[in-house]
Amino acid sequence: xxxxxxxxxxxxxxxxxxxMDSNTARLVEEKxxxxxxxxxxxxxxDCAGLDYISSAxxxxxxxxxxxxxxxxxxxxxxxxxDDVKQVFDLTxxxxxxxxxxxxxxxxxxxx
Amino acid sequence: xxxxxxxNKDHFKEKERSILTGFLLGAVALAPDIVAVILANSxxxxxxxxxxxxxxxxxxxSWLAVRKVRQGRTFDYNYGQGKLENISxxxxxxxxxxxxxxxxxxxxxxxxxxxxxGSIGLALFVTSxxxxxxxxxxxxxxxxxxxxxxxxxxxxxxLYRAKSVxxxxxxxxxxxxxxxxxxxxxxxxxPAGALIISGFLLLSAYRVVTDSIYDLLDRTxxxxxxxxxxxxxxxxxxxxxxxxxxRSRRSGSNVYIEIFMEFxxxxxxxxxxxxxxxxxxxxxxxIKSSQVVIAPATGPVA
Numbered sequence: 001x002x003x004x005x006x007x008x009x010x011x012x013x014x015x016x017x018x019x020m021d022s023n024t025a026r027l028v029e030e031k032x033x034x035x036x037x038x039x040x041x042x043x044x045x046d047c048a049g050l051d052y053i054s055s056a057x058x059x060x061x062x063x064x065x066x067x068x069x070x071x072x073x074x075x076x077x078x079x080x081x082d083d084v085k086q087v088f089d090l091t092x093x094x095x096x097x098x099x100x101x102x103x104x105x106x107x108x109x110x111x
Numbered sequence: 112x113x114x115x116x117x118x119n120k121d122h123f124k125e126k127e128r129s130i131l132t133g134f135l136l137g138a139v140a141l142a143p144d145i146v147a148v149i150l151a152n153s154x155x156x157x158x159x160x161x162x163x164x165x166x167x168x169x170x171x172x173s174w175l176a177v178r179k180v181r182q183g184r185t186f187d188y189n190y191g192q193g194k195l196e197n198i199s200x201x202x203x204x205x206x207x208x209x210x211x212x213x214x215x216x217x218x219x220x221x222x223x224x225x226x227x228x229g230s231i232g233l234a235l236f237v238t239s240x241x242x243x244x245x246x247x248x249x250x251x252x253x254x255x256x257x258x259x260x261x262x263x264x265x266x267x268x269x270l271y272r273a274k275s276v277x278x279x280x281x282x283x284x285x286x287x288x289x290x291x292x293x294x295x296x297x298x299x300x301x302p303a304g305a306l307i308i309s310g311f312l313l314l315s316a317y318r319v320v321t322d323s324i325y326d327l328l329d330r331t332x333x334x335x336x337x338x339x340x341x342x343x344x345x346x347x348x349x350x351x352x353x354x355x356x357x358r359s360r361r362s363g364s365n366v367y368i369e370i371f372m373e374f375x376x377x378x379x380x381x382x383x384x385x386x387x388x389x390x391x392x393x394x395x396x397x398i399k400s401s402q403v404v405i406a407p408a409t410g411p412v413a
Contacts (some may be wrong), residue, residue: 054334054337055334055337055338055340055341056337058338058341059341059354059357062341062344062345062348062354063353063354065348066351066352066353066354067353069352070352070353087338090338090342091338091341091342091345092342092345092346093341093345095345096345096348
């Protein structure tokens, strides 16, 4: 699992690549919550390289979304592949996140 | 008494009755089996007898466990009853492994020293009767297991499936050995059939052991159920402030889920409690045999 971080003005863009399961979710949790606690209040999670997400991965995104709400910030997702999108639809996660088709659309929405 | 509690009790009684029927049938069938083994001089029948004996003992242990659970359901074993079910399943698996060792050893010995079988009339009669009973018990336990998943009933229907297949092997082997008794190679049919039984036994034992061991070690829930929990957290997303942890485990046929979450500090305790009740009831409706605890927390819970 790769975790990439870049910035576009005040927006932090987090790229996830690989499989987000019980083995890798902890690392993503530390990084995402670390960024939010450090004061990043506008975040785009780019899922273009995310091949698979398990319940452990969903839990991390849920915790991050909640933490972001507490700090009055906004976390949006971009470029989910069909399999990941299906998991989001199945669990109702599609209704709690703003999901954009591409990273550019997500960045525009955060500006 | 609430209707759900009544039906739960009835279900436990039905489980107990089904296992006791299996034990009594198994015990009664042992006597003619012994006579049949002596008359037929068949290693497969001997193996079948040893297997039936050990399975009958294991079934008796299962019956004791279910009886204990039913009697102590609300008092002495609030948390441990599921493990008692798992331990009984391991006893059944132990009996299967023991039978496998005996069958394999006996079959190898008979390959080394081939011996023609003797009179098979009584053996055919007894095994056919046992086969019909085992098929009936297999179907009965399978429908019980589908109604409410339980390690004991799960191991029981697998046990009767193994017994039914073993009966079919025994009958086929006896008929073939008798029909081709003039040929020297017919002496190998009996041990070959015994080895087929041993393979099937080992497979069943492996399934029962792996299922029970994982549950005894408090394995977390399957991914499909984890997704159901996450779905509920998404459905109630606006009703809590933060999620601090989820713990889940299986114990026997029961599922235990603990969710630690933070609520708006401006909310009154009665409001939080009402919210907790709604979430708990909703999740317990979606996950069969589950007991959900939602605990307010203000920090991460490992």
